Amino acid sequence: MYEIWLAMNIVWEIAMGIWPALLLAALAWIALVAAALRRPGSRWAAGLGPAAMAGVAVAVAAVFAVPWLTHSSIAEMGYWVDWANLAAIALGFGAIAAAYAWPVAAMRRG
């Protein structure tokens, strides 16, 4: 339980260190969603597939990019804990990419 609390605090401190960028990113996402909602004929359901594809592509790219960006490499994955962490981080990036891609894809289909 303490480790979960610690992890929450680590995320909080990282967020505090880059909050202007996070704020801009959040505003950009809200603007995208608002634009898609206001646009007549946006097809959210149809946009889901392409958004998921974009998410998967980013997650796969992140599997290779994240170790490199952290001065390491995929060859340094020592045991399953390393792979599990890398997978979680990559999935996180994938989910964010999908969240941005969804309104964009919904508008393109509209």
Next chain:
Amino acid sequence: MQPLKARAEPSAALRVDPCVDPSDCPDTSRRRWMQAMLLAPAAVAGTGRPGIARASIRTSAHIVIAGSGLGGIAVAARLGRLLDGARITIVDRKEEHNYQPGYTLVATGVWPVAKVRERNADLQPARVEWVKEMVAGFDPASNSLTTESGRRIAYDYLVVATGVHLDYAQIAGMDVSAIGSNGLASVYPSPQAAEATWQAMQAFTRTGGEALMTLPSTPLKCAGAPLKMTFMLRDRLRQAGMLEKSKITFESALGNVFSVPTVNDNVLSRWKTLGIGVEFNHRLESIDIGARRATFATADGGKLERPYDFIHVVPPMRAPDAVRDSDLASKQAPFAAGGWLEVDKSTLQHKRYPNVFGIGDVNGTPRGKTAATVKKSAPVVAHNLAEVIAGRSANLSFDGYTSCPLITREGSAMLIEFDYEGRLVPSLPMISPLQDSYFAWLMKDRMLKPAYLAVARGRV
């Protein structure tokens, strides 16, 4: 000397569960964790900081904290929340707060130096008075200390958090300002020294040659740092294609390279494979920086002179003069030699002055000189001090938790965690302490500084 119970005003009406923040209680229950989960967003909304508990003990006591490194600041932040009405004073001249665990990354070219430099003012808790002077002497018999300008500050309770003194003076010929030139490296003293060490290491990886990595016999802060520097030097030589032209020898003043036997054996077997030589019972006695020659005292009383192209000097360490020369210092072996603070290793309360507590590197305890130790012991010190102020006895115990992500090469590390007895105590059951791991490296590179800041703010 008795704790000053008369000034404490414990109030049942105002008392709340001090374990609202789960880190306040090592054996946190599920119920408390749920409380913390529920309170965290409210605390964030209300104060801009997560997990802040309400004050629990009313007191007008004056608490003085000597030292504003991680230990001093973390305890101040926690006491500010546990105590209502207390006057808290921090005494330390240092304006810059250094993230010392990042020094090894700066000294090996992984991080820019800016990442280990913070403003101390940004970390000082609210409503704490900051006296920007060093303590020149402690007089625990009169519950007071004197600063370097001669100012006398009286206290009801004292927390000693002065860290260690790097005793380079014990090495004849050593000059800290020369680090970075003539193949002289030393990661310990400052961000500047860490940066200069990287310059010396880069120069060495261009030429190759003979490298000496030293280890003194005294207790060390982050005893893993000399090992990390050795692993990383070898990796930088490999990356530069200079392994064939180089030889690394680790010169230990002890009969081992690390005090935890399983870790020691693991490191030695790795070094054997990597071609890193080890010599035991060689204590660096003097150095001729210009001539690049080091002289070691050997176990049989002899002397051994070694030429080198690169040397990493780890200084002997002891308590700062103000502690060592006071009655707060330990009177018994093995801690008397370094003048370490005489605390009970479980409660971290002074053994002879019950209104005095110790936190961090200055404590005369077996092992436990890391930021990770402060993370786990600051809640214990703050809680026990609050209990003593309330007229009760120190009742939380610290197990000596010490941790060190031991870098084995760029991109990989081992996450070593152990207690006073040298038992490996991984905080997550799936962690394999002696396993080369990207996760351990990622923690060192990206997660431990945020964790350190959360410790300084008294949250974890």
